Amino acid sequence: MGESRKLAVSWRDGACSIRGFDSFDLHTTCQCGQAFRWVRAGNAGQLEEGVVQGRFLRLEQRDAELVVHPPADDETIAVVVDYFRLRQSHTAVEASIAGIDPTMAAAVDSARGLRLVAQEPWECLISYIVSANNSVAQISRVVENLSRAWGKPIGSSSRYSFPAPGDLECASQADVLTCKAGFRSRSICEAARRVARGELDLNAVTAMDYHAAKQELIRLRGVGEKVADCVLLFSMGKFEAFPVDVWIERVVRHLYFGGEKTSQRDIREWAADKFGDLAGYAQEYLFAYARLAIPDRLRSG
DNA sequence: AGCCAGGACACGA
């Protein structure tokens, strides 16, 4: 999992072209349900628009080339490269997982080029508090509502930055409820207060090892093992995390436990033993594999 | 009308 690839970056007409990365699929990565602010632009093709670190990004993949549409300054390119971990040799990760057994080979085949993106911990935390007993489409809607209500407008993009902890702390629970956050509104407000007041330091949590960090996150209302694992995996670089949701529970039970009902705890232990350091990547391919049976229109957002 | 969605939590046995 070393970050060693050398990328080639070139500009033309204000757009920037990044080359030199290996296995990467923009659309698969943006629409797999790990991040909630990406919108596919156009019906087909590889064009995605999203907001990362307060920047509006308009990205287009042309095979082995990733185009960052204007404005594409040095800092924006750095944000894109870090977010998608483009310096990481992903072919090796996929080969390693596919080599585990035929089922995992099929799972990797179903979503080749799927990356684990490096989200911002604060936004990721709130997003996954919102995710509880919710659909991907609805989560995206609520995150966008929160941004529109308390974030800052980004140029002429019609999009808004995700609100900082201090900005969200100003919101009342009733205000958050108007964003359609439902019963999660109280959890959102409490998390905002604790982070804004420095009672919870997400950078410090990121620096902890997996188990210590998880224990810390779970102290928050609305954060159980599954949500904590998502935050750890999608924003804190803890690749051993294996979030167990209803989809993972179903697909693992069916593919590996002969259809017998298995506790989430058993599945987590099984995954840690079977996948080790790559459990998080294995989980994402299994998640994509499981959801493949569902018609595309249900996932488009 | 009823079930489900990238669950968490309080409760009771």
Place this chain on the structure above:
DNA sequence: TCGTGTCATGGC
């Protein structure tokens, strides 16, 4: 420790 009802909200 393990199962169960409940929590908003929208799509099917």
